[in-house]
Amino acid sequence: MPAPSPDQPSPRASWHRRAGRPVRWWLAAVIASAFVHPFLDEGRWLMVHLFTLGAVTNSILIWGRHFTERLLHLEVPPEDRRRQLLRLRLLNAGILVLIVGRVAGIWPVTVTGAAAVGGVVAWHAAGIARDLRGRRGGRHAVVVDHYLASALLLPVGAVFGALLGSPADELGPGGHDGLVLAHEAVNLLGFLGLAAAGTLTTMFPALWRTRMSPRGRPRVALATMLAGIAVTAVAAVAAVPAAASAGLALVAAGWIIAAVPWADNVLAVARDPRDRLGHPALSTAAAVAWLVGSLIAASAMAARPGFTITALTLPLVIGFAAQLLIGVMGWLLPSTIGGGGRALAAGMRELDRAGAFRWGLVNIGLVLWLLPLPSWTKVAVSGIVGLALAAFLPLLGRSARAQLAVLRRPRDGADGAPVELTGAARDRAGLPERTGARRLGVQLTAATATLALVVGVGVALSGGGAGGSAGAAEAAGVAPTGRTVEATVTARDMRYEPDVLRAEPGDRLVITMVNADDQVHDLRLATGEDTGRVAPGESATVEIPVLPGEVEGWCTIAGHRQMGMTLRVDAGGAGAAVLAGPGAGGEGGGTAHPTPAAGPPAADSPTVDPRLPAAPAGRVHRVTLHAREFTGYGAPGVEQEHWTFGDDPLGPTLRGRVGDEFIVTLVNDGTMSHSVDFHAGMVSPDRPMRDIAPGESLEYRFRAEHAGIWLYHCGTAPMSQHIAAGMHGAVVIDPPDLAPVDHEVLLVQSEAYWGEGGPDAAKVLADAPDAYRFNGYPDQYLAHPIRIRAGETVRFWVLAAGPNRGTSFHVVGTQFHRMYKEGALLLDDGVGGAQALDLAAAQGGYAEARFPEPGTYTFVDHQMTHAELGARGRVIVE
Structure with missing residues (x-):
């Protein structure tokens, strides 16, 4: 390639x-989506696909084309460049259509976008295959083989992706999980993975500034x-x-080779x-x-029932794909601008600003995120990782500006040739040495310290650490014995096995809690030590440096x-007892609760609209439910x-x-295990x-095989706790020939058990509610009444969600x-009536009433203590 002129980059760089x-636009969209995805039904899918489908697919087509030309020594005429740019425009239009169709839930639009993306990449593959003809004997033709295989796989993955969104998909949950695995195997491991493996065959030694190893076997890999x-x-x-x-x-073995x-x-x-x-x-x-x-972990996990590839989304998308893209672009973009050693050094210097520090934040932070840390600590860690990744975009702009500025200066060499600056000359030019071992160590130490501070504060705020047990032991005059007692406790079926441990006062006690259950658990000791939330199949360890005496432990969920x-830690009756009372732990463990509701709700209090819309058009209904946990208004003063x-x-x-089909995606955005049970369906x-x-x-x-109003709720144990906390809702399946009315109203009655960290578990078990409520808030329809006109008819759909009580x-x-009650019409507009x-x-069921005269009508649960504790509202007839 001819050297670029001093005042402008090469045509290739311009292209x-x-x-x-x-x-860059897709990467910016990823950053924006990180802030809004929790509020979107398809937010998680959107954030992942803005990156993988938008940024990554564009990069593969651009750089796959670039390396094909370089490795096969192709001369590219200007009309081919125009064709390549057209291909990229069509690709991005297809991606945009696909994303809009998926987020809007319009399958034909999604299919159109997927077909466009698959067609453009197939076109790209055809170009690579044409260029390979007669050139397979070249030293680096195997790299281009990787690009060809990669491009041929994406149209297959696009078909899988389109099927995942199909309203006619009859695969069922297990088949859906398999289709997701096939989609990610073909697209992530195939399209992205093969392109990456091919590029790194020649680029990895260049990145590390070493010679290619003779031990490479790219064709075998x-x-x-x-x-x-x-x-797969x-x-x-x-x-x-x-x-x-x-x-x-096998895929893992290929990558190891x-x-x-x-x-x-x-x-x-x-x-x-x-x-x-x-x-x-x-x-x-x-x-x-x-x-x-991730591949080794996936190969072990895939043989287990219930495996879904989404469990490895974070290490695959952030650990692999994001770091690969940023690392490769950080080398390639300055290289394509070119301009000799001085210009290249200027661009690289900007991209390597705090490079080891950012790299440490991403990788150490990702490891920490995978550990069972407190939820807010994970949020802080993920925010730091996100900022470290996002820093690449402004640095990319600075790099290009710095490199172009050098290109516009006169050359330093006597013959006009580029000059590579090293040592003192680099220092005089303001271009410091690239990262060396010492600088790497300093920046990694800073990254580790930053993350350790976040985690340390998190552990302290969650009650962890050794200060509690040491302080209790010192106060009781218990001296360390120098012995260490190690114990393993298994969490299973709402029990710890064993539930009694034995040690002597003064012993160092190390407890490993293994979660062999199918939901999240933890272990907190009365001395303050806490494992944090532990996912199914994982384990965590807590340590009491000096056992003060008998100690209790419990799960805080x-x-x-x-x-x-x-x-219970049995200390043989000696030493000071550190036993937790009923209120210890602060998370659903005691009877302390907020102040009872203070008067009726204000006019600006939160409310849930009770008006029930008609059934949507179509026979297939797609819904995404996000399991969430948040603290907010429960009642006046609560x-x-x-x-x-x-x-x-x-x-x-x-x-x-x-006869309608419902496809419901449950996404767990909370900090504990959740589930969903639809009474409206008949499924295993x-x-x-x-x-x-x-x-x-x-x-x-x-x-939906039968008509009626059906409950859905979280089925995770203790089920009563999850239902009482708000994890319930209604499915209305219209009876055939349902008569029209002027208004339809939905009222779901449930009980409230005020507590800290969710409903008070002791009250739930004792069936002693603090309030009753329609649609989640007591008395809300006193402050926000239902308004109709005289002479109109209202159909009240009523569902008793419980968890313990019904309604009249x-x-x-x-x-x-x-x-109408439980699928049967009990009364049909005859001489008789009902009260x-x-x-x-x-x-559940419904009751229809006419309101012939203006006035204020009160609806209640006629078990009157229920009404007086919040199960009431008003209909204002005007």
Whole structure:
């Protein structure tokens, strides 16, 4: 290639800048989506696909084309450049259509976008195949083979992706999980993975500034990866977990074969670091490590029932894909601008600002995020990781400006040739040495200290640490014995096994809690030590440095302690007893609760609109429920922790007709395990009603076989606690020939048990509610009455969510002329009438009433103490 002129970059660099603009736009969209995704039904999907489908796909097409031309020594005429830019424009239009269709839930639009994306990448593959003809004997043709195989896989993955959003998808939850695994195997491990492996074949040594190792076997690695991807995809669709596990192990083996020469490069630099430890080199090496580790974990996990690839989304997308993209772009973009050693050094200097520090924040932070830390600590850690990744965008702009500024200056060499600056000359020019071993150590120490501070504050605020036990031992005059007692406790079926541990006062006690259950648990000791939340299949350790005497422990997740999740450290009756009273722990463990409701709600108090919309058009209904936990208004003067299926203390209402299909995605955005049980469907509960850990999701499909109003609720133990906390809602399936009325109103009655950290578990078990409520808030329809006109008819759909009590629904001042209960029409506008619709817990029906005269009509639960504690509201007839 001819050297660029001093005052402008090469034509190739100019083309790359234009072609690469969408990558920066997609990355900016990813950052924006990070702030809004919790409020969108498809927020998690959107954030992941803005990055993988937007930024990554554009990058693969741009740089796959770039390396194909360079490695095959192709001359590209200007009309080909115009064709390549057109291809990228069509690609981005297709991506945009696909994303809009998926977020809006319009499957034909989604399919159109997926077809466009698949077609453009197939066009890209055809160009690579054409360029390869007659050039397979070249030294680096195998790299182009990687790009061809990568591009051929994406259209297949696009088909899988389109099927995932299909309203006609009849695969069921298990089949859906398999389709997700096949989609990610083909797109993430195939399209992205093969392109990455091919690029790193020649680029990894360049990044680490070493020679290529003779131990590379790229053809063997490619064949192994392709075989593994094919086996994984077929086995996933066919629901053969053992074969899918073997396929993932093959993909891992392919990457290990590919990484053997790269390990040689890293070891060579480790022996002689000099100034070769730049951010691009570190990021790409870490990306490969995260991918190989994730594949090994996936191959082990895939053989287990209930495996979903989404459990590894974070290490695959952040650890592998994001670091790989940033690392590769951090090297390639300055290289394509070019301009000689001085210009390149200027660009690289900007991109390597605090490079090891940022790299440490991302990788150490990601490891910490995978540990069972307190939820707010995870939020802080993920925020730091996000900022470290996002810093790449402004640094990219600074790098280009710095490099172009050098290009516009006169050359330093006597013959006009570029001058590579090193040592003192680099210092005089203001271009410091690239990262060396010493600088790497300093920045990594700073990153570790930053994250340690965040985690340390989190542990302190959550009551962890050794100060409690040491202080209690000192106060009791207990001297250390020098002995260490180690014990393993298994959390299973709302019990700790064993639930009694034995040690002597003064012993050092180390307890490892293994969560063998299917939901999240923890272990807090009365001395203050706490494991933090532990996901199913994981473990955590707590230590009492000096055992002060007998000590109690319990699970702090609301309701778990009351169901028997307690243990005791038996100190033989000696020493000071550190026993937790009923209120210890502060999370659903005691009877202390906020001040009871103070008077009726104000006019500006929160409310849930009770008006029930008609069933939406179409026979397939897609819904996303987000399991959330937040503290907010519960009643006048009461702040309560709610666990919900959305943003209100009543889940979204689903409505349809007999025969309709419902496809519900449950996303767990909370800090504990949650699940969902739809009474409206007849499905085996084994998989769709399973508990899912924080960050996981599942798909629940059912067909509405019978009419009625049906309860749905969280089925995670203790179920009463989760229902009382707000995790319930209604599914209305219209009876055939349902008569029209002027208004339809939905009222879901439940009990409130005020407590700290959720409903008070002791009150729930004692069936002693503080309040009764319609649609999540006591007395809300006194402050926000239902308004109608005289002569109009209202159909009241009523559901008793419980968890313990039913209702006797009555409207003061009118009578019911039609009544429907549990699928049966009890009264049909005849001579007779009815005064109350009686429902036990989990039953539902409707009652219709006319309001011939203006006035204020009160509806109540005619079990009058229920009404006086909040189960009442008003209908104002004008």
